[in-house]
Amino acid sequence: MKHSAFFWFVLPSATAMLLFIFFPIVSIIVQSLYVEHAQVIIETENCGPFGCTPTTMVDQEATEALRREQPLGRFAGFTTYLDRGHLAVNEVAAAWDASSGWRDFGGRMLNLPFYKAMAFTLTYTFIVTPLTIILGFMIAVAVNGAVRAIRGPLIFFSLLPMIVTPLVGSLILFWMVDARGIIGATLQALADDPGLSVKASTPLMWIMLMVYGVWHAAPFAFIVYYAGLQTVNTDTLESAMIDGASRWQRIRYVVIPHLLPLTTFIALIQLMDNFRVFEPIVSFAASAHATSLSWAIYNDLGGETRQLSSAAATSVLTILGVAILLSPVLVRTWREFSRART
Amino acid sequence: MSIKAQEKPLGLKVFVLVFLTLWMFLAAFPFLWTLWGSFKVEGDFFSKADWANAIFGTLTQVETGDRFTGQGYHGAWIQEEFWRAALNTVLVCLFVVTISLTFGTLGGYALSRSTYRYAFWFLIIALIFRAMPPITLVSGYLPVFFQWNLWGHLPTAIIVLVAINQPFTLWMLHSFFKNIPQDLDESAMVDGCTRFQAFRHVIIPVMWPGVITTGLFSFLLAYNDFAVTAMILDQQNQTMVPKIASFLGTTQTKGNVMFAVAAVVSVTAPLFVMIMFFQRQIVSGLTAGAVKG
Known part of the structure; x- marks a missing residue:
């Protein structure tokens, strides 16, 4: 394809991505280096019959003018990154000095909002992703072994947890695990503890969020594996059988190697999606027990005062996290591409 | 067997x-x-x-x-004006799907036919953009949208969702167009068509299965979005998902959880119907990316 034709064809979508993905990324990087102007304070003397007292007041006009003049705020360098809400350098150092051991240090770190969000996001990502893959694989093998006639309905119902809006799906589960809901009540009966409440316990909340994550994502892994199973070479399977391979050996040495490239694909997509975990935390009202990086940004942006600089700094740190997570894949793609060219 | x-x-x-x-x-x-x-x-x-x-x-x-x-249902749809949110959702989804498919087919076609190195890099950059959590971009939009008075309107949300949709749409359509034989449009060009005419008269008639599948996923992305619509739309223009989230804040205290439950069912029902009709396309779409490994 000619250069000029290519240019015109990709122009609309390139413009859209440039304006609304690339520029915002530049914009958050810039924003995170600035902080909002402080209010301009003027000091006046208030003189009464008992002498003069100095009072301070906010000069609204001057503040407004300053904000209009430099809408970005004043340059602050990396201070936003280093403050308590983000990397919290001073607090970490203090915790390091004060703590008696690793456990204590970890506990202190979890009191800092950024590290708390980071801890949950990473735990969630690295627990949910493998479990999703395993469960998806098991469902795929089971459905593949089912009678052909019922496979359609099986796939239909399996798709539901994935297709339904994450916020809505997690709300549905949340209502069921409510102490007055069916799962919550069952759990109470099983544990023989009428006070048991998922909402009130941090470990239970973490488990619940991850259960939701697996429930939501397993259908994706299932569908991809199921499609992969349709293309397993039957000749190889049969010859393995003739050679005396047991059922398990056939899965282990024929099917799983065949599905391995698919696993890379699923893992890549799941890592990206789990790292942005956000909606379930809103639905489960879990912010007291578990926060994620995306939730931290949402929290900064919402509410009365929009803390743009703080949100921007968290966004930049999140993007760095995504980049680190993706780097092995990118390096591999790059190597394959250069190998293909030479 | x-x-x-x-x-x-x-x-x-x-x-x-x-x-x-x-x-x-x-x-x-x-x-x-x-x-x-x-x-x-x-x-x-x-x-x-x-x-x-x-x-x-x-x-x-x-x-x-x-x-x-x-x-x-009465409380949610009439008293809390959920119908307005439903209407907004319909508008947002309709425009997001149409625009992103238009942009995506043009771009995806060009990417599948170009053999130059920059086409590869274009796709890789799109993949990196796909990995960005949408909420990280929102803090980049807000100051600009406030300054130019763009905040709160449906068209703003639509164009933002189109842009966020693009990387995925491009990847998907790119792999669909790869499967359409190159000889088809090349022979049209030998017969004297320009590149665009070849696209218009030869490719467009055969591309619909891929476009429908991609459209379904664009629809899902627009329909299910919470992070962007919650932050960018004002109260009047809210779509269904942020509206449900706002129910949780306001109505739970009034003891009207059932409004939220009814709204949740209302949001799920169209998806249910969609899977029923388009199960085959959804399955093929989910696996389309995987085939490439």
Whole structure:
């Protein structure tokens, strides 16, 4: 394809991505280096019959003018990154000095909002992703072994947890695990503890969020594996059988190697999606027990005062996290591409 | 492949059966339960006394005189004006799907036909953009949108969602166009068509299966989005998903959880119908990316 034709064809979508993905990324990087102007304070003397007292007041006009003049705020360098809400350098150092051991240090770190969000996001990502893959694989093998006639309905119902809006799906589960809901009540009966409440316990909340994550994502892994199973070479399977391979050996040495490239694909997509975990935390009202990086940004942006600089700094740190997570894949793609060219 | 030796031993058969039943239960039961419960009063849906009340609607009968009640739906759709949110969702989805498919087919076609190095890099950059959590971009939009008075309007949300959709749409359509033989448009060009005419008269008539599949996923992305629409739209223009989130804040205190339950069922129903009609396309779309590994 000619250069000029290519240019015109990709122009609309390139413009859209440039304006609304690339520029915002530049914009958050810039924003995170600035902080909002402080209010301009003027000091006046208030003189009464008992002498003069100095009072301070906010000069609204001057503040407004300053904000209009430099809408970005004043340059602050990396201070936003280093403050308590983000990397919290001073607090970490203090915790390091004060703590008696690793456990204590970890506990202190979890009191800092950024590290708390980071801890949950990473735990969630690295627990949910493998479990999703395993469960998806098991469902795929089971459905593949089912009678052909019922496979359609099986796939239909399996798709539901994935297709339904994450916020809505997690709300549905949340209502069921409510102490007055069916799962919550069952759990109470099983544990023989009428006070048991998922909402009130941090470990239970973490488990619940991850259960939701697996429930939501397993259908994706299932569908991809199921499609992969349709293309397993039957000749190889049969010859393995003739050679005396047991059922398990056939899965282990024929099917799983065949599905391995698919696993890379699923893992890549799941890592990206789990790292942005956000909606379930809103639905489960879990912010007291578990926060994620995306939730931290949402929290900064919402509410009365929009803390743009703080949100921007968290966004930049999140993007760095995504980049680190993706780097092995990118390096591999790059190597394959250069190998293909030479 | 129905060979005797392939037949499963009984134990395995039972295990598979149990496992599948369990999974079906896990996948479908929550939705059926909520659908059933949405026609009850709150005292039944969240039953302190006995969870079986939610099935038989004991309190619903006491309070309304009937086993089923539409109170939740009435409250959500009319009292809390959920219809407005539904209308906004329809508009947003319609425009997002149309625009992103238009942009995506043009771009995806060019990417599938170009052999230059920059086409590869274009796709890689799109993949990196795909990995960005949308909420990280929102703090980049807000100051600009406030300054130019763009905040809160539906068109703004639509164009933002189109842009966020683009990387995925490009990847998907790129792999679909790869499967359309290159000879098709090249022979048209030999016959004297320009590149665009070849696209218009030869490619467009054969591209619909891929476009429909991609359109379904664009629709899902726009329909399910919470992070962007919650932050960019004002109260009047809210779509359904952020509206439900706002129910949680306001109505739970008033004891109207049932509004939220009814709204949740209302949001799920169209998706249910969609899977029923487009199951094959969804499955093929999910696997399209995987084929490339």
